[in-house]
Every structure is written in structure tokens, then in C-alpha cells.
Amino acid sequence: MLSRSANDLFWMSRHVERAENIARMLDVTYRMSLLPYRVVEIGEKWAEPWALPLVITGLATDFYSRNETLTAENMIQFMVFDAGNPSSIHALLQSARENARGQRGAITSEMWESINSTWIEFRELDYQRLVATGISEFFDWVKTRSHLFRGVTVGTMGRDEGYHFTRLGTHLERADNTARILDVKYHTLLPTVDDVGGAVDYYQWGSLLRSVGAFESYRKIYRDAITPYRVAELLILRLDMPRSLHFCMAEVFNILSELAHGERLEPERLAGEIHSQLHYGRIKNVFETGLHEYLMAFLDRVDALNGEINKQFLVPDYA
Amino acid sequence: MPSNKFYDEMHGPGGEILAHYRDYAAWLAGMPANRIEQKRHEAEVMFHRLGITFAVYGDGGGAERLIPFDIIPRIIPAAEWTILEAGLKQRVHALNLFLHDIYHDQSILKAGVIEPEKVLANDQYRSVMRGLNIPGGVYAHIAGIDIVRAGTGEFYVLEDNLRVPSGVSYMVENRKMMMRLFPELFGAQPIAPVEHYPDLLLETLLAAAPAGVNDPTVVVLTPGSYNSAYFEHAFLAQQMGVELVEGLDLMVRDRMVYMRTTRGPQRVHVIYRRVDDDFLDPQVFRPDSMLGVPGIMQAYQAGNVTLANAIGTGVADDKSMYVHVPDMIRFYLSEEPILKNVETWQLRKPDELSHVLAHLPELVVKEVHGSGGYGMLIGPAATKAELEAFRERILATPEKYIAQPTLSLSTCPTFVESGIAPRHVDLRPFVLSGPKPRIVPGGLTRVALKEGSLVVNSSQGGGTKDTWVMEALSPDAQNQSQNQSQTGIASEGA
Numbered sequence: 075m076l077s078r079s080a081n082d083l084f085w086m087s088r089h090v091e092r093a094e095n096i097a098r099m100l101d102v103t104y105r106m107s108l109l110p111y112r113v114v115e116i117g118e119k120w121a122e123p124w125a126l127p128l129v130i131t132g133l134a135t136d137f138y139s140r141n142e143t144l145t146a147e148n149m150i151q152f153m154v155f156d157a158g159n160p161s162s163i164h165a166l167l168q169s170a171r172e173n174a175r176g177q178r179g180a181i182t183s184e185m186w187e188s189i190n191s192t193w194i195e196f197r198e199l200d201y202q203r204l205v206a207t208g209i210s211e212f213f214d215w216v217k218t219r220s221h222l223f224r225g226v227t228v229g230t231m232g233r234d235e236g237y238h239f240t241r242l243g244t245h246l247e248r249a250d251n252t253a254r255i256l257d258v259k260y261h262t263l264l265p266t267v268d269d270v271g272g273a274v275d276y277y278q279w280g281s282l283l284r285s286v287g288a289f290e291s292y293r294k295i296y297r298d299a300i301t302p303y304r305v306a307e308l309l310i311l312r313l314d315m316p317r318s319l320h321f322c323m324a325e326v327f328n329i330l331s332e333l334a335h336g337e338r339l340e341p342e343r344l345a346g347e348i349h350s351q352l353h354y355g356r357i358k359n360v361f362e363t364g365l366h367e368y369l370m371a372f373l374d375r376v377d378a379l380n381g382e383i384n385k386q387f388l389v390p391d392y393a
Numbered sequence: 394m395p396s397n398k399f400y401d402e403m404h405g406p407g408g409e410i411l412a413h414y415r416d417y418a419a420w421l422a423g424m425p426a427n428r429i430e431q432k433r434h435e436a437e438v439m440f441h442r443l444g445i446t447f448a449v450y451g452d453g454g455g456a457e458r459l460i461p462f463d464i465i466p467r468i469i470p471a472a473e474w475t476i477l478e479a480g481l482k483q484r485v486h487a488l489n490l491f492l493h494d495i496y497h498d499q500s501i502l503k504a505g506v507i508e509p510e511k512v513l514a515n516d517q518y519r520s521v522m523r524g525l526n527i528p529g530g531v532y533a534h535i536a537g538i539d540i541v542r543a544g545t546g547e548f549y550v551l552e553d554n555l556r557v558p559s560g561v562s563y564m565v566e567n568r569k570m571m572m573r574l575f576p577e578l579f580g581a582q583p584i585a586p587v588e589h590y591p592d593l594l595l596e597t598l599l600a601a602a603p604a605g606v607n608d609p610t611v612v613v614l615t616p617g618s619y620n621s622a623y624f625e626h627a628f629l630a631q632q633m634g635v636e637l638v639e640g641l642d643l644m645v646r647d648r649m650v651y652m653r654t655t656r657g658p659q660r661v662h663v664i665y666r667r668v669d670d671d672f673l674d675p676q677v678f679r680p681d682s683m684l685g686v687p688g689i690m691q692a693y694q695a696g697n698v699t700l701a702n703a704i705g706t707g708v709a710d711d712k713s714m715y716v717h718v719p720d721m722i723r724f725y726l727s728e729e730p731i732l733k734n735v736e737t738w739q740l741r742k743p744d745e746l747s748h749v750l751a752h753l754p755e756l757v758v759k760e761v762h763g764s765g766g767y768g769m770l771i772g773p774a775a776t777k778a779e780l781e782a783f784r785e786r787i788l789a790t791p792e793k794y795i796a797q798p799t800l801s802l803s804t805c806p807t808f809v810e811s812g813i814a815p816r817h818v819d820l821r822p823f824v825l826s827g828p829k830p831r832i833v834p835g836g837l838t839r840v841a842l843k844e845g846s847l848v849v850n851s852s853q854g855g856g857t858k859d860t861w862v863m864e865a866l867s868p869d870a871q872n873q874s875q876n877q878s879q880t881g882i883a884s885e886g887a
Contacts (some may be wrong), residue, residue: 175623179630390657
């Protein structure tokens with residue numbers, strides 16, 4: 075297929091996935107803000123719950139260039155409605171719809187109708203209406219629309235190259251998001267030593283699990299208290315957890331093998347390398363390396379993989 | 394109720410319903426008002442959800458609008474269509490012969506039928522096309538001919554569109570919408586189908602491939618998703634099952650055109666381009682164009698790729714050449730034109746200019762190269778100040794304008810705020826030229842929704858209707874419509 079089409083489809087699903095992840099993150103932040111919390115360094119703005127989205131997305135500078143204070147309303151305006159913020163739900167849904175609009179011929183009409191009506195419904199919202207209908211209800215709506223779109227994709231799209239690039243975008247975006255959320259929780263919201271194992275700690279780790287929809291899975295798998303060690307294991311190494319790095323990279327590797335059509339291509343090799351580390355890795359070693367260092371190294375390698383995918387498929391330069 | 398000032402598509406002069414509308418009118422009369430309202434709403438929601446929109450220029454960029462769709466169809470009886478169809482084929486045939494001629498022997502210029510400089514100095518005349526032979530000698534593979542009905546129902550050609558005519562997707566989508574909303578209508582009446590247009594288009598494009606190519610690859614070239622007709626480009630590519638490409642997706646290597654795919658460069662043989670000549674190749678035309686493909690003209694001149702439409706068709710469809718089309722038909726085909734031209738004054742001629750300036754409030758003045766209803770003056774609807782301003786513009790560059798009488802365009806009953814009222818309509822049939830000319834029965838009917846307005850362009854607030862060509866009628870109805878078409882279609886050019 076056309077490289078530009080593949081690129082649009084790849085970004086269409088990345089944008090939808092990212093919108094869902096932003097909604098999850100904001101929802102958890104909102105819930106956390108309703109709980110009592112203590113911050114590591116008193117007075118540091120970034121350590122408040124509403125700073126979490128800024129730390130994860132790296133948008134603190136942008137945010138403070140538009141807002142003086144960190145409040146729930148400012149944050150929601152910025153991360154949900156601000157069209158000028160490329161990571162806002164507004165911008166992401168709009169971009170996803172633009173990507174889809176450019177590829178009407180490559181996606182099914184049900185996919186288009188799903189994403190188009192999401193956008194049309196979103197356009198009718200503003201902050202007042204969002205508060206009136208409920209903040210969490212709105213984030214649930216975003217998640218539901220993302221689920222719906224993914225479901226329509228899997229349920230209607232032919233298993234052609236376009237499908238592979240669409241799914242590739244979903245899983246790369248999801249891996250990226252899981253790694254970032256895990257990293258931020260571990261390093262910026264680390265409670266004081268006194269809090270470890272306490273109620274605050276429990277809520278925070280519980281929230282993190284909820285933000286990636288893994289709270290119930292954790293309960294089922296570990297049937298025990300929530301500990302950072304196990305959370306990290308669940309979200310990095312478990313193959314049965316659909317938002318874990320391992321699961322996502324296994325999908326990415328399979329898709330890239332499919333797309334290589336038997337040739338030996340760099341994206342597949344690189345994905346295989348990342349995948350095998352997760353496949354054969356142990357959580358003990360992750361913590362020996364240091365969770366933060368491990369996750370940063372992972373993000374770097376995924377970045378390199380993105381570069382290779384661009385070069386090979388999406389924006390090839392062979393003129 | 395019909396206004397008796399204008400010819401009405403549905404009603405006779407005494408207000409009686411014309412034969413070809415009888416079944417529909419009876420059905421409509423039996424429909425409860427709230428059901429009609431509900432169906433109209435349903436149509437609107439559906440068009441929105443399907444994203445059948447167009448972008449409006451000068452509207453803050455990239456704004457999408459729905460083209461209002463009216464659920465009362467415009468119906469054309471078979472006998473009238475037969476004549477229209479013959480007239481359209483004749484006209485487009487002559488236009489294609491004219492284009493071939495002016496880029497080769499120029500016999501029509503040598504014979505003195507048209508002044509040579511009018512063609513050769515026209516800025517739409519592309520000297521790069523001189524002597525170039527293109528497959529089948531077809532220049533305008535796709536032509537949109539704007540037809541109006543005036544006076545007592547005579548058909549006139551208002552305009553030939555031979556560059557990148559648009560609107561055909563609405564023709565198809567309007568039909569799909571009508572069938573979705575009112576399937577019962579299609580069971581009861583012999584309405585000629587239109588949904589196979591993309592198949593015919595693909596056949597036309599495949600037939601235009603460079604000689605010797607066995608399994609040609611066709612693509613649709615679009616300026617991009619911000620173009621006003623982007624929906625149509627995507628629609629046609631999807632319906633034909635071919636790639637929709639932008640300039641950056643294509644590249645030229647060794648005078649051959651390739652598209653950039655995930656599996657490397659892939660050869661392209663036929664490009665249905667919806668990009669104007671000027672933007673097609675920055676090496677030959679506008680160097681600042683970001684929409685085109687550098688080197689594509691070399692590939693074209695080498696015969697390695699077919700462009701549809703060909704380069705340089707604009708010279709035949711501007712409004713100064715329009716006046717000569719009846720002569721082209723006589724010159725190339727030795728036939729009398731089946732379809733009439735609208736009387737047209739060329740303001741570059743001093744005597745015609747002074748006549749027009751004296752009658753400005755009664756006339757319509759158009760830019761020779763204008764389109765889309767932009768930059769025109771409708772005398773009877775203009776204010777004094779507007780008339781004066783336009784007079785200045787004409788006097789500054791009279792050669793840029795033509796003038797025509799304000800036609801009493803026919804009306805068709807249409808749903809408006811106050812109920813059903815007559816509104817002016819036109820018709821754009823699409824003529825495909827290949828080894829054989831093909832026309833899908835009907836075309837796109839555009840309707841001016843504002844009361845009294847004659848401007849049907851969607852960019853100017855026009856709407857559309859489904860257009861039905863009745864394939865066969867009861868003998869009684871057939872007689873009546875034949876009588877009509879004899880008065881309706883004149884056999885001589887203006």
C-alpha cells in the first residue's frame with residue numbers, strides 16, 4: 075500500500091490509543107485528587123496529583139505558559155479541550171479523524187462512521203457540560219469510544235497491510251504509555267518510606283493499576299497486597315496482560331514479521347531484539363538495573379524502532 | 394404551487410402535474426408531513442455521519458459543510474433524455490476533436506472558423522502539448538456539461554467543464570440516499586440506475602492506458618484532504634478500488650511514474666488527476682506548486698503515463714471559446730448542434746461591450762476563466778453600487794468577461810422553510826470519452842435554495858437533488874413527454 079496511507083493508518087490508531095491513555099491518566103488523577111495525599115517534597119508543584127499528566131506527557135512548560143496555577147479546571151481545559159496542545163483529547167481525536175478521513179478508501183465505512191461520530195459528539199462538549207455530566211463519565215466515554223473503534227477495526231477490517239499498520243500503531247503507542255506511567259509513578263510519586271505499605275501507597279499503586287485497566291488482573295494473578303515489585307512485573311513482563319510491555323512488543327514483533335514478507339528487514343530484527351529481552355527477562359534483573367533506567371532504555375529502543383519503521387515503510391526516501 | 398413565470402419541471406403552465414411526475418406526486422401527496430420531516434432529518438444525519446461534505450474556500454480554512462439535499466427528485470422523461478444524451482455526446486466529441494486539432498494541424502484556425510490568436514494566445518493553451526499524441530486522441534476523458542432549461546423549457550448548454558469537473562459523487566450518493574430513505578419509490582418506477590458510474594469511469598481510464606501495458610495501474614491524484622472536492626476524490630478512488638495519491642506519493646524515475654509504497658516503488662500508468670495543469674509539474678508549470686510531481690510532464694511526453702484529463706483542455710472550456718462550440722460541431726462533424734448555446738456577448742469586441750454596458754442591469758456577466766459562481770455579476774440582483782463597481786472592472790479588462798442574458802431558469806418543487814416551493818435548478822451530466830462515449834443517465838441536479846436565486850453552486854449555498862431518468866413510461870405519458878421534448882430541445886445552435 076501507499077506509504078502515506080500506511081502512515082495515516084499507523085497514526086490514526088496511535089492517536090485513538092493515546093486519547094484513551096490520556097483519558098485513563100486524567101481519570102486516575104482526578105480520583106487521586108479526591109483522596110488525601112502527601113507529597114515527597116512539600117511545596118513542589120509537580121508532586122501534586124494534578125501535576126501527574128504534565129510529568130507523564132512532558133508538557134509542564136506548555137501548561138505554565140498558558141496557566142498560572144495548577145487546578146483541576148486548568149488541567150482539564152489543557153488536556154481535554156485545548157486544540158493547541160497536541161496531546162489534548164481534542165487534538166488527538168481530531169488528528170485521528172483527519173488520518174481516517176485521508177484513508178476513507180483503506181478503512182471500512184464502519185470504522186469511519188465510528189471515528190467521525192466520536193469527533194462530532196466531542197465537538198458538542200465544553201468544560202461546563204463535562205462537569206455537569208460528570209468528569210469520570212466523560213473519561214469513560216473516551217475509553218468506550220476507543221474500545222468501540224478498536225473493536226470495529228478488528229471486527230470489520232480486512233487482514234491486509236492496512237490492518238497490520240493500524241494494529242502496529244496501537245501496540246507501539248500502548249507500550250510507550252505503559253512504560254511512561256510506570257516510570258512516573260515510581261519516581262515522582264514515590265511516597266515517603268513511612269507510607270510504603272500504608273493506605274496512601276495502596277491507593278496510589280491501585281490507581282496506577284486502574285489507569286491501565288489492570289487492577290482486576292492484578293488481583294486475579296497475585297491474590298495479594300499490591301507491591302511495586304509485582305506491579306512492575308505485571309506491567310513489564312507478563313504476557314497475559316494486554317497492556318504490558320511484553321504483550322505489546324510480542325504483537326509488534328509478529329506484525330513486523332508479517333510485514334517483512336520473508337525479507338530480512340531491520341524493523342523486524344530490532345523488534346525481535348526488544349521482544350526477546352522482555353520474553354526472557356526477570357523482574358529481579360529489572361530492579362537491579364533500576365526500574366527507571368530500565369524503562370528509559372526501553373523507551374530509547376522503541377524510539378529507534380519507530381525510526382526504522384519510518385525509514386522502511388512509512389516515510390521511505392528512495393528518490 | 395408553481396410560479397407561472399418560469400418553466401417548472403413538475404407542473405404544466407396551468408399548474409397540472411406533468412405525466413412523468415404523476416406517480417411521484419401521488420406518492421408525495423400520500424406521505425404524512427411528519428414522516429417527510431423525519432426522512433429529511435434522517436438524510437441530514439446520515440450525510441453527516443458518512444462525512445459526505447465539501448470544504449468551503451475563504452471560510453477560515455478547512456471548514457466542512459453538508460451540501461443541502463432535497464428529497465424531491467428532478468425527473469427527466471426518457472424521450473427528453475435520449476435527445477439530451479445525443480446532444481452531449483455530439484458536443485464532447487467535437488470538443489475532443491477540437492483539442493486534438495489545435496495541438497496538431499490547427500485546421501479549424503486555418504479555415505478561419507476561429508481567430509488563431511484567440512486560441513494560441515489563450516493562457517490555457519499549453520504549447521507543451523503541440524504535436525504530442527495521446528492514447529486514443531482523447532483529451533477530455535471526463536467532461537461535465539452544465540445544462541439549464543429556460544423560457545418554455547428549451548435546454549441550453551451553459552458551460553463546458555473539461556478540466557476537473559466535480560459533483561459526480563453527489564450524483565451517486567444522492568441516489569443511494571433516496572433508495573435508503575424511500576425504497577418503495579424504486580420498486581414502482583423504472584428509474585435508470587446511476588451507481589455504476591465508477592465502473593464506467595474505471596473502464597474509461599483503463600482504456601486510456603499507454604499502448605502495450607497489459608495490466609495498467611490507475612490512481613486518483615488529489616491535491617489533498619483540504620481540497621473542496623476531497624470527499625469526491627476519496628469516493629471515486631474507493632469505488633474504483635484504486636489508490637488515492639497526493640503529489641508527494643508519486644515520483645518520476647527514468648521518465649516513468651512510480652508511487653511510494655510500503656514495499657518499494659510501484660509503477661503507475663494512468664492518473665485520474667484532480668489537480669489543475671498549473672500545479673501538476675513544478676518543473677514545467679508553477680514552480681511553487683507543492684501539489685504536483687516534478688518530472689511528470691517528461692513521463693507524459695514520453696508516453697509512459699496517461700493523464701486524465703489531458704494537459705491543456707482548459708483552452709476549450711473557457712467562456713470565450715464557448716461561443717464557438719456550435720461551429721466546432723459543424724466544422725468537425727458536419728452536423729447541426731443538437732443542444733443550444735446561450736446567447737453570449739464577448740466584451741473584448743467593442744460593439745458587444747457597449748451593448749452590454751448599456752444593458753448591465755439585465756445581464757449576467759462572467760469571468761472568462763472563472764468558475765464556481767465566483768466573480769460573476771447577476772445584473773437584476775445587483776445593487777447600484779455593485780453594478781458600478783463591476784462596470785469599472787469590465788472597463789479595466791473587457792477581454793476577461795463575457796455577458797449573457799439573465800435566463801429564466803426552470804424551477805423544480807423543493808422543500809424549503811415554508812413548505813414546498815419552486816426553486817431554480819440546473820443539471821450537470823457527466824460524459825466519459827474513451828473508445829466509446831458513455832453517459833450515466835441523468836447527472837447532478839443543483840438547486841438554488843434561496844428564493845429567486847439563480848446561483849446553484851454549492852459554494853454559494855446551493856443544494857442538490859437526485860435526478861431520475863425514467864427508462865420507459867406508459868404510452869400515454871410517453872406521448873406527452875415527446876411533445877414536450879420537441880418544443881424543449883431545439884435543433885440549432887445559437
